[in-house]
Amino acid sequence: MANNKILVIDDERLINKFLASRLEREAWDVDTAIDGIEAMNKITRNKYDLILTDLIMPNVAGLELVIYIKNSKLNADVPIIVISSLTSDNVILDVLSIGVEEYISKPFSMNVVIAKIKQILGKKSVA
Amino acid sequence: MFHPFHWQQYPVIIMIALVVSFLALAMIFVTLGIIYFHRIKTEDTNEEEAASELIIIEELNKHILRYDSLNEVPEKELLNVINKLTRLKQKSLVFTKVLTRTLMSFSILLTGTIQLVINATYNLLKLQEDTFKKLKSKLWFVKIEGLREVQEINDNDSISQVITLTKDNNINVRVSAYAALIQLDSKEKYKFLDDEQETLTLWHQIILTNAMEKIDSNELPDFKRYLGSTNNSIVLLCMKLILHYNQLNAVSSLIKLLSHKDDEIRCFVIQALGKLNADEAEQQLIERYPKESLGNKTQILLSLGNIISLISLKFLTDKFIRGEHFDILKSAAEAINTFPQELKKLVPIDSTLLDEKQITLIKHYEEPLNLYGSI
Numbered sequence: 001m002a003n004n005k006i007l008v009i010d011d012e013r014l015i016n017k018f019l020a021s022r023l024e025r026e027a028w029d030v031d032t033a034i035d036g037i038e039a040m041n042k043i044t045r046n047k048y049d050l051i052l053t054d055l056i057m058p059n060v061a062g063l064e065l066v067i068y069i070k071n072s073k074l075n076a077d078v079p080i081i082v083i084s085s086l087t088s089d090n091v092i093l094d095v096l097s098i099g100v101e102e103y104i105s106k107p108f109s110m111n112v113v114i115a116k117i118k119q120i121l122g123k124k125s126v127a
Numbered sequence: 128m129f130h131p132f133h134w135q136q137y138p139v140i141i142m143i144a145l146v147v148s149f150l151a152l153a154m155i156f157v158t159l160g161i162i163y164f165h166r167i168k169t170e171d172t173n174e175e176e177a178a179s180e181l182i183i184i185e186e187l188n189k190h191i192l193r194y195d196s197l198n199e200v201p202e203k204e205l206l207n208v209i210n211k212l213t214r215l216k217q218k219s220l221v222f223t224k225v226l227t228r229t230l231m232s233f234s235i236l237l238t239g240t241i242q243l244v245i246n247a248t249y250n251l252l253k254l255q256e257d258t259f260k261k262l263k264s265k266l267w268f269v270k271i272e273g274l275r276e277v278q279e280i281n282d283n284d285s286i287s288q289v290i291t292l293t294k295d296n297n298i299n300v301r302v303s304a305y306a307a308l309i310q311l312d313s314k315e316k317y318k319f320l321d322d323e324q325e326t327l328t329l330w331h332q333i334i335l336t337n338a339m340e341k342i343d344s345n346e347l348p349d350f351k352r353y354l355g356s357t358n359n360s361i362v363l364l365c366m367k368l369i370l371h372y373n374q375l376n377a378v379s380s381l382i383k384l385l386s387h388k389d390d391e392i393r394c395f396v397i398q399a400l401g402k403l404n405a406d407e408a409e410q411q412l413i414e415r416y417p418k419e420s421l422g423n424k425t426q427i428l429l430s431l432g433n434i435i436s437l438i439s440l441k442f443l444t445d446k447f448i449r450g451e452h453f454d455i456l457k458s459a460a461e462a463i464n465t466f467p468q469e470l471k472k473l474v475p476i477d478s479t480l481l482d483e484k485q486i487t488l489i490k491h492y493e494e495p496l497n498l499y500g501s502i
Contacts, residue, residue, distance in 0.1 A: 014184055014232055021188040109239030111195070 004121050005029045005046070009039040009053040009065070010083070019052060022110050023117070036060020040068055047074045049124070050117060055084040055095070063095065070099055079120045083108055172221060179215070179225040186212060187248070192233065195240045197247045209251050216252065227254050231279040242281065249280050262288045267297040274300070278307035278338070286313050293319060302331040306338035320353040320361055327360040335364065336371070344372060351377035359389055366399050378405045385415055394423050401430025409434050413442055425458035432462025440466055440474045448480055456488055464492035 006028050010016040013034070020030045031046065033039035036059045043051075051069060055062030062082065069075050082095050085106040092103050102116050134142060190208040194200050216223045234245045249255060254276075261273025262285065270292060277285045289311065292304035305319040327335070339347060350365040351374065362384070369377045382405075384396045397415075400408040412427050412434075419427065428446060431439040440463065447459035463471070478486065 012236075013180070014229065015236060017184050017188050018192055018233070018237075021193045025193045107236050107238045110237065110241055111239055 003027075003029060004049040005031065006117070007031045007033065007039070007042060007046075007048045007051045007053075009033045009036075009051065009057070011035050011054065011057045015054075015083075018110075019113070022114070026114060026117075028117075036062075036065050039065055043069055043072050043075050045074075048078050050121060051075070051078055051080045052113075052117075053080060053082055055082060055086055055091070063098070066095065066098055066100060079124065081113070081116060081120070083113070175219070175221045176225050179219070179222045180229060182215070183212070183222075183226055183229045187229070187233070191248055192241065192244060194244065197244055205251075209248075212252055223254070223257065226252065227257065227276060230254070231276060234279050234281065246280060246282070249282070255282060255284065258282065258285065259288065262292065267295075267300050270295070270297075270300045271303045274303040274307045278303075278310050281310060283312050286311055289313075290315060293322075298325050298327075298331070301325075302327065302334055306334050309335070309338040310341055317348050317353075320348075320350075320356065320365065323361060324358055326358070327364060332360070332364045332367070336368070339368070347372060349376065350374060351380040354380050354384055359392055362387075362392055363395055366395050370399050370402055373403070375403060378403060378407060381405070382408050382411055385411055390420055390423065393419070394426050397423060397426045397430050401426075401433040404433050406434045406436060409436060409439060413438070416442075421452060421454060425454050428455065428458040428462045432465040435466055435470065437470065437473060440470055444474050444476055447485065448476065450482075450485060453484075456485060460485075460488040460492050464489075 006023055008016055008019045008023070008030060009032075010019065011034055016032050016034060020032050023030045031042060031048070033042055036057050039053070040060065053062055053065060057065070060068070062084065066080055066082070069078065069080060079101040080099070081102040081104060082100050083104045083106060084091075086092075087105050095103055101120055104113060104116065137145075186208050190204050191197070191200060197205065212226065216226055230245055230249050234242060237245070258273045258276045258280075261269050261276070264270055264273070274289065274292065276282070277289060286308070289304050289307045290313070292300055293308065293315075295301050295304065301319070301323070305323075308319075309316050347368075350368045350372075353365045354362055354377070356362050356365070366381070368374075369381070378400065381396050381400055381403075385393060385408075387393050387396065393415075397412065400412065409431065412430060416424060416427050428443060431443055443459050443462050446455055447463060450456045463476075476489075481489075
């Protein structure tokens with residue numbers, strides 16, 4: 001499972017750094033972006049194995065970003081996990097309908113996030 | 128040629144005007160000076176806060192929060208980081224404020240075992256002592272700040288002090304204490320629903336509801352227990368919670384409240400019974416109709432629209448055809464429109480009995496876009 005490259009996108013520095021440090025502990029390569037534009041730049045240049053993103057961010061909204069990822073050259077088939085404080089059914093259904101693999105609501109448990117990532121990356125490597 | 132200034136040659140009124148103008152000018156400059164000083168100070172504080180936040184996030188993530196429990200953290204590493212943060216905390220009040228705020232944010236955003244790590248870090252950094260001081264403050268807003276810290280950090284050691292603050296003279300402090308207790312592991316979580324005598328404002332109700340949202344809904348009590356309270360704001364809050372948590376076993380208690388002497392309470396009961404689709408309340412709602420105010424009558428019609436039955440439909444159709452008041456007409460038309468077509472066919476409305484206004488209303492509720500401009 002080592003050397004998988006994960007992009008963490010969250011404008012909340014607290015969560016961004018926390019996720020990065022916990023994922024690095026699992027021996028994954030972690031890259032971070034603090035807003036939608038920085039994320040778009042990184043998605044255009046680099047290939048990732050998984051993307052973790054928030055929905056409410058400055059500059060580019062999370063949903064637009066997900067669509068951007070799905071239309072990108074390098075990362076169109078990359079699994080996406082959304083971690084957001086939005087808990088309305090409509091939002092979750094919208095996000096899942098555009099191809100997001102998992103939706104995790106804030107507050108979240110890091111152990112659950114890690115388990116989901118392992119599950120998704122495991123499926124991907126089998127495929 | 129320069130002429131020397133002589134006070135004596137001017138009338139007194141001019142002299143007074145000059146002094147007043149000078150004082151006004153001086154005050155303007157002093158005010159501008161204060162504003163400038165305040166802005167510089169705020170900017171400095173903001174910069175210090177941002178710098179402190181960076182250090183705190185870095186240290187906590189690198190040495191503490193990357194582990195699932197404090198036992199996993201190497202002893203020396205833990206000691207070093209706690210000593211470093213304690214030193215910085217002792218040097219600056221801003222650092223202490225940011226440290227507390229950051230731990231609270233982590234606590235709000237994360238669940239699971241990490242909560243215990245945050246809690247233990249909070250205690251190791253002796254932030255609990257600062258919170259205790261806030262709880263003992265004489266200023267109400269400082270007490271509330273302390274209560275919020277206790278609530279967000281889930282600091283169960285402070286329960287006895289929080290319980291003391293539930294008897295504070297200030298209602299805002301009491302409500303914050305109730306909210307904190309709801310999230311803590313206390314047996315007296317909902318005692319306030321029996322005890323509170325003062326009116327809870329909508330804002331207070333939001334604070335309490337938010338606290339309840341953060342706990343497991345299985346821990347919530349049967350709110351029907353408190354519907355007999357003499358405090359109307361508690362009754363209203365409990366009805367909102369009954370609706371929010373869909374406590375259907377409260378229907379019979381709600382029906383009893385239909386004879387409550389307060390108009391606002393009755394209105395909310397009628398609304399709640401409709402939203403809970405309480406068909407057992409249908410007969411009581413119909414019987415209640417002639418005794419109620421116009422506002423409550425319209426609410427009864429809307430609630431009957433939620434209790435889909437032939438009796439309700441007949442009643443609504445009758446009220447719609449009689450058309451005593453525009454509000455009655457409107458609510459009856461809205462309620463009738465919620466019935467399925469098959470039922471509506473059983474109680475057809477004779478269009479020859481309707482005037483133009485009634486026909487327009489029916490059209491409107493069948494096609495909402497017709498509302499504006501048609502009426």
